Amino acid sequence: MAWRPPGYLPLFQNQAAWSSRRGPRTLLLLLIALPVSFWLWLRYINSGWLSLQFDIRSSTPDPRPEGVLLVSAYFPFPSAKHSQDEYNAWLGHFLSTISADLYFFTTPEMGDTVRALRGPDLPLVLNTHYKSPFDIEPLKDRRKQVEAMHGMDREQGWHNPNLYAIWAAKPFFVNEALHHVDDLFFRRTQPPHPGFSHLGHRYKYVFWVDCGSFRAPHPIRQWPYIPRVDAVFKEGARKSGTKEEDLVLVPIQWTPPDHTRSWNESMGPIDIDLSEGSFFGGHPEAVRWWYRAYFAYFNHYADKGLFVGKDQTLMNSLLYLFRDRIINVWYNDPAAPERRYKGVLGDCSGWWYYYFFWLATPREQLAQAREWYEGNARCRVARVVSFAGVLRQTFGRDWVGPKATLPLIEDK
Numbered sequence: 001m002a003w004r005p006p007g008y009l010p011l012f013q014n015q016a017a018w019s020s021r022r023g024p025r026t027l028l029l030l031l032i033a034l035p036v037s038f039w040l041w042l043r044y045i046n047s048g049w050l051s052l053q054f055d056i057r058s059s060t061p062d063p064r065p066e067g068v069l070l071v072s073a074y075f076p077f078p079s080a081k082h083s084q085d086e087y088n089a090w091l092g093h094f095l096s097t098i099s100a101d102l103y104f105f106t107t108p109e110m111g112d113t114v115r116a117l118r119g120p121d122l123p124l125v126l127n128t129h130y131k132s133p134f135d136i137e138p139l140k141d142r143r144k145q146v147e148a149m150h151g152m153d154r155e156q157g158w159h160n161p162n163l164y165a166i167w168a169a170k171p172f173f174v175n176e177a178l179h180h181v182d183d184l185f186f187r188r189t190q191p192p193h194p195g196f197s198h199l200g201h202r203y204k205y206v207f208w209v210d211c212g213s214f215r216a217p218h219p220i221r222q223w224p225y226i227p228r229v230d231a232v233f234k235e236g237a238r239k240s241g242t243k244e245e246d247l248v249l250v251p252i253q254w255t256p257p258d259h260t261r262s263w264n265e266s267m268g269p270i271d272i273d274l275s276e277g278s279f280f281g282g283h284p285e286a287v288r289w290w291y292r293a294y295f296a297y298f299n300h301y302a303d304k305g306l307f308v309g310k311d312q313t314l315m316n317s318l319l320y321l322f323r324d325r326i327i328n329v330w331y332n333d334p335a336a337p338e339r340r341y342k343g344v345l346g347d348c349s350g351w352w353y354y355y356f357f358w359l360a361t362p363r364e365q366l367a368q369a370r371e372w373y374e375g376n377a378r379c380r381v382a383r384v385v386s387f388a389g390v391l392r393q394t395f396g397r398d399w400v401g402p403k404a405t406l407p408l409i410e411d412k
Helices: 015-020 024-046 084-095 108-118 143-152 161-187 226-240 284-303 311-321 351-358 362-373 387-395
Strands: 068-074 101-106 124-127 205-209 248-252 279-282 326-330 384-386
Touching: 068 084, 068 161, 084 108, 101 108, 101 161, 108 124, 124 161, 143 161, 143 284, 161 205, 161 284, 161 311, 205 284, 226 248, 226 326, 226 384, 226 387, 248 284, 248 311, 248 387, 279 284, 284 311, 326 351, 326 387, 351 362, 384 387
Parallel strands: 068 101, 068 205, 101 124, 248 326
Antiparallel strands: 205 279, 248 279, 326 384
16 A cells, blocks of 8 residues: 555545445545545655745845855865866855855965955955965864874875865864954954944854855855754753753764764774764864863864864864764754655755755755755755764664863863
8 A cells, every 4th residue: 555644544445334324524624634645745745944934035135144154175185086177166156156254264375266266245354364274273282293193094195184184174263263253353452344244243053164165156045044053052952951051063964873873082083974074063162161072072083192182083083082062954854754755855866965955045055956956846855853863863873972071271
């Protein structure tokens, strides 16, 4: 028998029973059951999309993201994973489209290129203080240490020490941007960019976004969609039991493997494909905490001669140690309620960057899905999960996780 969606429940399985119950009572049941079934069916077919009520047919423009700061960076070097032409194209897809306030780190030589790609109408603060990510405070005395990690990298054919430095610098750059915008907007030491939307106010959210996340032309502009971000952190707080202000949102890829069940802090970074380093963030104090935690463990493991060149390996460890403070977008969630009927909800083109679809406005989500699949919108909105819940779901409710014992570094 073909599968029937929830809400399709025949009133009677037996035709004789149906015939014997004709009358006012049967009519009343029909009048009640049909609208309810129709409502359940509508809920089912639409449940893969954003749960917030939003009329995508409305002519009202999507709102510009207010109160959110995006942070990114680009440092070119000769042995990069991709060609300069590829990076220039990806930079254009990001800089010339995304309308949120942007704080961007790059070299002095790249400053004019970034300004030109961003254009005069989109908000930008450009920081060209660092000629290399090795110049940032946490790394400036660790260059030889970082370079020596290349021999320990299981993917050394694709990676190099310059990449390690860029990956490690991300939490620092986010924290540095926050300090700088505080200086711009509260101490007024220099005039802010006139396009910055949040002059005189603290940002509610701060996110790191890899500038190469937008690998093709796309219809997404008003990103991230703040009602969606609000809903994610509210639901994340409910699921994790941690205050919204203390949560960090991190994308994850696969189910934690069984061999990490007994992992603890002393065993070093977890070198598996789990977290994604291309996007993370939350409320300002949460990303400040993330910076302090990241470099506490980066310094500790590096001093022990362990590999922390790849940001994901260290992030994996932080997810296990601070699981109650982490929420996730998980495109491949095996326990998603609708996966049985719809498959992987985040089955999108280039799932690594699923988060930019996930946090877009409903109208732009639909436009992106249509662009990817020519109208077959199989890319749907997955639920937010807490990482503590992911680990309990994987290892069992009685699983006892590792404890974090290192003191965090001090913020400057």
